[in-house]
Amino acid sequence: MKQTNKSLFRAENGKSYLIPFILITCLFLLWGFAHGLLDVLNKHFQTEFTMSKAESGLVQFVTYIAYFLMALPAGSFMKRFGYKRGIIFGLLLFALGAFLFIPAVMIHSASPFLVALFIIACGLCMLETAANPYSTVLGPTESAAQRLNLSQSFNGLGWILGPLVGGLLIFGAEQGDQFALARPYLLIGIVVIVVALIFCFIHLPEIKEEIIDEAFPDEKSTLKEMTPTIPLWKRKQFVRVVIAQACYCAAQTGIFSFFINYVTEIDTQISNTQAAKFLAFGGMALFMFGRLTGSFTMKWLKPNKLLRQYAFLSIVCMLLVISSIDVISLYALYCSFFFMSIMFPTIFALGLEGMGSKTKKASSYLVMSVAGGAFSPILMGHIGESQMAIGFIIPLLAFSYILYFAFTCKD
Template sequence: MKNKIDNTTIFRTPDGRSYLVPFILVTSLFLLWGFAHGLLDVLNKHFQLAFTMTKAESGLVQFSTYIAYFLMAIPAGIFMKKYGYKKGIILGLLLFAIGAFSFIPAALMHSSTPFLIALFIIACGLCILETAANPYSTVLGPKESAAQRINLSQSFNGLGWILGPLVGGTLIFGAPEGDSTALTKPYILVGSIVLVIGILFFFTKLPEIKEDDEKTPVMTNIPDKSIWKHRHFVLAVIAQFAYCAAQTGIFSFFINYVTEQDPSIDPEKASRILAFGGMTLFMVGRLSGSILMKWTTPNKLLVLFSLISSVCMLLVILALGRISLYALYTTFFFMSIMFPTIFALGLSNMGTLTKKASSYIVMGVAGGAFSPMLMGLIGENNMAVGFIVPFVAFIYILFFAAKGYRS
């Protein structure tokens, strides 16, 4: 019964403390950054149309976002270690709001550069939020159910991914041609919500939880290992880089691929398919993953899901019409558990190094900075060929799930 999903086990520690309320607050952050990332995939196609960019050039949307994770992850971890989770969350929300409202002056400049700078500021905030919220959700309850909690939180992240392209596609692609404020509307909305959430966190008392190995010193003659001597952690950083490269590439060029495979589908309709089809499957996959972990271990589920994702990518590369489209949709379900499960497996048994390890695993998100440009370059004339990038990434994740996760 240890792994049963209910608020008397996964949110309650053996000493009787319940972390359900803090968990709900932290989970709201997963929804927010999911929404922000979901908007990116609409921006990618919009930038191609509005600023006459090639597919590879439009990858700058993702580059300006995900490179922030690489640059900010270590400073975020240092800040968290010194000031704690709560102050880190508030700082992340503040940067998120500043970046969102920066879209207003950017719209007046009629250039892609100010938008890319605003996206970078938003991403700095998102990096801090993810560095705080991912490990925080793993310690809000018993250690044994850490992977279940983070998958549950990430399910709401999936909901944000649904709402992002839905709202963004409607407000951006649905706006009259020449409407310079089209890009600002979704960001004014999300910026306002972020400010409200930030105020709520400021006035809410959150427990500052120490990881088990921080609370109880272990007497041993074995010296502390360097973080880089934890093989499973190092392989988890690489796996997270590979996963984020795959996810970002698939999300970024979903609209391009669908419109190329079926010319009767326009970008606005493709963005709705992305929201209601792909992202819904993504959210359902994470919810299902959290439940399935009652009966199997996280690494075994990751083996199965990464294997199926690899097969789906092969079908996408072959460009078999509707079969390939269905394979692309299916991938959303099976790659859904990868980020949180890799995160939980990578942090396993890291003890006092947990916060530092979290920063490095978040740095793996930088994989999303490079894959869209690489996929765009490979798939400029035939988008299907570009999907060889996520195929290779899923093969590596399969290795990590089968062998590399062992600590």
């Protein structure tokens, strides 16, 4: 274990980044929990506010469109005030949105909940814009993707706890309990405030531009001096990585959002509460396990090669899900959580390679691409209104592009 800590979290000058890495990893857990709750809200809104599947996709729409609107301002804020202040500000926005669920339940309309979710998402965008690149530079350059996958594995733990707690407190509440929706958000709001206070009083090393330059040096070539002047959007591989990240977020959000719908349609004996538990202990547990094992697999298999294999297997899973072959399709849906688990952090890390001083701006665009998740639930809900399985053609197309992207990456 000591050797692992040294290789992953110790800079070339001997300075240990283990403690900062642990603190940053806690943020991944928090926003994973928040995103996990969304998948319960999606199904609950269909019943509580008499929404169609497409209309319930507004839950994900307001969340992920906030990433699109907030990503560049978040990057600018980070550049001017630093990562630590950005993290604290993001946590405060997170807590504000969570506490707004209390007055929202008194109105009994979907609109105030959507506003609260939008504010939460703005805070999450701040956290992700800071934490993703921060995690990659807290150690040797060659283990950046491995380190980010390790952090993201705790994000997976949050995805497990979100539907579990949400399912118990929301689906498990008594009929007519108007505060059922507010309870999990009141809980997370209090936790987030405590974490914000911790960040206010602890020392967190600021990652300067020159450290980022060392962590993500520009491509070694005869044009090395010219590389930093090339605009991001003229770098073909960067354009591909942004599209790939948008496709991944579309696939992940769609699969997570309609997991409960799919399971309860395949087996009508399964209740919403049971489906939420299956999502937590089945799908999300495999998601977390995939990120943990993916992080260590990258010690001997390059990230782009692992991405190729997992993208191909995700395509196979989606074909089986669309086919609706009873229990086989259910297991395929579970397996898709494992295979897509490493995609976000791996694509993110690959996208920051060779960016040098442009890393913060590139990170903002990659976080902005999370907006791909804003539209897929609405589209999937519309396509799968009568039969949810058909809607999974959207993740199928998304994974197909990711496979193409993985083959464009240098070995």
